[in-house]
Structure formats: C-alpha cells, structure tokens
Amino acid sequence: MFRVRYSILINYLSYLLHLALSTIFTIIVARKLSVTMFGLWATIVGVDTIISSMVYIWAWMNTRLYVRGVREYIRTSFTLTTIYMFLSPIFMTIIGLA
Numbered sequence: 001m002f003r004v005r006y007s008i009l010i011n012y013l014s015y016l017l018h019l020a021l022s023t024i025f026t027i028i029v030a031r032k033l034s035v036t037m038f039g040l041w042a043t044i045v046g047v048d049t050i051i052s053s054m055v056y057i058w059a060w061m062n063t064r065l066y067v068r069g070v071r072e073y074i075r076t077s078f079t080l081t082t083i084y085m086f087l088s089p090i091f092m093t094i095i096g097l098a
Helices: 002-032 035-068 072-097
Strands: none
Touching (some): 002 035
16 A cells, blocks of 8 residues: 555656646746747647647557557557657647748
8 A cells, every 4th residue: 555655646746846847947938038939839839738648648548458458459559659750740840830
C-alpha cells in the first residue's frame, strides 16, 4: 500500500511542479511579447496542444488494449502515429506561416 501512495504523491507533486513552471514560463513570455504576438503565440500553442493530445490518447489506448489482449490495435496505433509524425511538421509550419 505504501508504494501506491508514494507513486500517487510523486505523480501529484510532479504535476504541481509542471503547473508552476508552465505558469512562470507563460508570465515571462507574456511580459516579453506584445499583445498581438502573445495572442498569436497562445493560439499556436493551443492548436499544437489539441493536435498533440491525439498521440497521448493513442499511446494510452495502445497500452490498455495490449494488456487486454487486443493485438490488432497495435498496428492501427503504429499507422496513425506514423501518419501523424509526417503530417505534424507540415501543419505546424502552415500554422506558423499563417
């Protein structure tokens, strides 16, 4: 039971550290950029987060279904991740140039 509580505590503390560092980074960026540039930066980061979250969902589902014995999902997950890997830089470049 101690190991479960310890891992939960470490995970929670790492999330709090991530939140604090992200907030500090955003404050630093907001002070350095103009209002227009900060809005553009926030929009690009938001779109990137939405697109990148798909990979986390695929990785989570891949692990979950592999443990359950559904082996067909591994091929689908690998295919989707490979397609995303090649298309993501193109989309990010288009968003950055817009």
